[in-house]
Amino acid sequence: MICVTFSKPAVKQFLLRHPEVKMIELRLDLMDVDEAQLHRFLSLPVDVVATCRPNGRMTEEERFLLLQQCISFGARYVDVEMESEAEFISTLREDATKYHCKLILSYHNFEKTPELSELEEIADRCHAAQADIVKIACMVNDGRDVLNIRSLYSVDYPIIALGMGEQGVITRIKACEWGAPFTFAAADPDAATAPGQMGYEGVW
Numbered sequence: 001m002i003c004v005t006f007s008k009p010a011v012k013q014f015l016l017r018h019p020e021v022k023m024i025e026l027r028l029d030l031m032d033v034d035e036a037q038l039h040r041f042l043s044l045p046v047d048v049v050a051t052c053r054p055n056g057r058m059t060e061e062e063r064f065l066l067l068q069q070c071i072s073f074g075a076r077y078v079d080v081e082m083e084s085e086a087e088f089i090s091t092l093r094e095d096a097t098k099y100h101c102k103l104i105l106s107y108h109n110f111e112k113t114p115e116l117s118e119l120e121e122i123a124d125r126c127h128a129a130q131a132d133i134v135k136i137a138c139m140v141n142d143g144r145d146v147l148n149i150r151s152l153y154s155v156d157y158p159i160i161a162l163g164m165g166e167q168g169v170i171t172r173i174k175a176c177e178w179g180a181p182f183t184f185a186a187a188d189p190d191a192a193t194a195p196g197q198m199g200y201e202g203v204w
Contacts, residue, residue, distance in 0.1 A: 001182040003049060004200050007191045009033055011041055014187050018200070023182060025049040025079075027193050028066055029057060039073050047076035049104070054081065064088055071095045079104040079135065082126050093130055105131035110164065110195070113138035113145035119152055123159060133158045133181060137194060140168035153179040164195040172198065 003023040004014070007030040015021055026041060029052045033041070042048055050070035052063045067078055071092070078096055080089055082105045089105070096103045105126035113119070119136060126134040134155075140146055140163035149171050152161040160180040163171035175183035186192040189199025 001176065002200065003182045003184050004187050005184050005193050005197070006187045007031060007193050008188060009037060009041075010187075011044065015044065015046065021046065021200070023047040023049070023076075024187075025051055025184065025193075026070075028052040028070075029055050029063075030193065035069070038069065042070060042073040042075055048074070049077040049079055050075040051079040060085075060088065064092070067092055068095055071099050071101045074099070075101050077102045077104055077133070079106055081105075082107050082122070082129070089129060096132075102132035103130070104133045104135050104160075105129055106135035106137065109138040111139055113140055113148055113163065116148045116151050119148060119161075120155070123152060123155055123161075127155075127157050133160060135160045135162075137162045137164055138168075139164045139195065140171070141165070142167065146171060150174075150178060162194075164197075166196055168196045169198065172196065 001023055003025050004021050005025040005027060007027045009031055024046050050067055052066055071078055078092060078101055080092055093103050107122050123134045123136060136152060146163060149161045149163050152159060158181055162175060172183050184197060185200040186197050187200060
């Protein structure tokens with residue numbers, strides 16, 4: 001399945017053009033939306049991943065409250081960085097359980113892909129923190145990095161392992177074939193939310 005990522009609020013218009021899309025990600029750290037808009041997005045007939053990365057626009061409390069609100073409004077998934085404070089993660093996990101929302105714990109490395117042993121240790125830490133899905137995204141610099149990301153799919157829990165950058169594109173195309181529950185594509189190819197992320201239109 002392809003999860004279409006939005007960094008701009010033109011969600012409904014896109015879905016009208018693409019009724020086949022069943023899953024979207026809201027990058028709330030990149031969007032300016034009020035409570036009414038948020039409720040409308042989370043009432044759409046698609047599964048929604050609510051994501052709000054730390055980027056300086058919001059305090060940790062503001063991010064936490066926004067994600068908490070998304071869960072209560074009906075988000076199907078909430079994506080939280082594994083580096084977040086333990087209480088941040090545990091409280092959102094409790095809320096997610098209450099509202100039948102799945103918790104994604106994610107790790108990003110925008111410089112390199114660590115060795116496979118380190119990647120496996122990171123993934124295991126996310127799983128041990130009771131992630132429903134582990135997400136690993138790393139910059140790919142050579143073919144060995146692709147192989148390390150591919151090898152992560154040998155774990156016995158749900159995982160999405162993706163490569164960033166031009167050389168990582170193959171990992172995005174092959175992710176579901178390798179075992180990921182879904183992969184990502186940008187609603188707007190000119191506003192990709194990760195290096196190497198492809199646009200949905202004209203690619204998929």
